[in-house]
Amino acid sequence: MAGNGTLTRADLADSLNRQIGLSRAESASMVESILDMMSVALEKGENVKISSFGTFVLRDKTERVGRNPKTGIEVPIAPRRVLTFRASQSMRDRIARS
Template identity: 75%
Template sequence: MQAGTLTRADLAETLHSEVGLSRSESSKLVEQILGHLCEALAKGENVKISGFGSFILRDKGERIGRNPKTGVEVPIAPRRVLTFRASQMMRDRIVAGA
């Protein structure tokens, strides 16, 4: 694996080399996992992966924003946002690797 962004192809390649699945099976497995994750989030469910973190949906209410260039106030529509909160185990691993 290289430094930078971790991609689906990188995940599939790791499955192929470390678990021994074929490249097509590895790719299909990665797509299925990500598909299940996306489906759950689309249904409004939060997703928790033990030892990794939680993907949490949060509803934000309408608020007033300001155009930084002109200073004009503009209403910002209510929306749902996705946030990620790393588990304590993941935070510890990140700090140890820094």
């Protein structure tokens, strides 16, 4: 993992390279392929579940009224689709132990 505390695509590819022995190009290609499959599924409106890790869930939010915090003026917030992540119970347990 990079020194900044963020796991990147390059870190994932490097891990595949070291642990499985794939070439750097093969490792990077595999990471990209997995992320592309996840992105396509989400674009189609499907949820993405990874056992023992969590689920990426799409939610449709309806239009609602918000308020500008500086002026207090009410502003309509357009309906939109948002992506959320729900960690699995085993992932939550792992995080709680660390």
